[in-house]
């Protein structure tokens with residue numbers, strides 16, 4: 305079972321290759337392949353299976369920028385609230401894709417505002 309934190313439940317739907325570095329990219333692609341093939345997702349709080357191969361994770365804290373730990377926690381909360389899900393729940397990727405596609409553009413304008421990963425992403429704000 306793949307462990308994912310709140311905001312990655314949304315972001316993974318729009319991942320468009322590349323990323324922080326080769327290790328990160330390969331890990332995200334491997335996770336996405338497992339999910340497309342039907343493996344379930346367990347929702348976790350804090351670092352997940354994507355963060356585990358990210359060079360910015362230090363001592364279980366996101367160090368992408370000075371405020372990133374707070375920012376990613378806020379994004380986790382926003383995502384879980386929108387998806388009406390919570391920590392510990394098991395979900396299927398297809399179910400998530402359906403929910404993410406129902407979100408209005410206004411949701412993504414707020415959710416994706418200022419995101420440093422937008423260049424690796426096909427989020428609705430860009431389309």
Ligand code: SF4
Nearest residue numbers: 355358361366368376
């Ligand atoms: S930047 Fe932070 S939230 Fe994003 S994958 Fe890396 S550690 Fe996780």
Ligand code: SF4
Nearest residue numbers: 315416419422425427
């Ligand atoms: S732009 Fe950023 S926050 Fe929005 S879906 Fe893409 S990675 Fe996630």
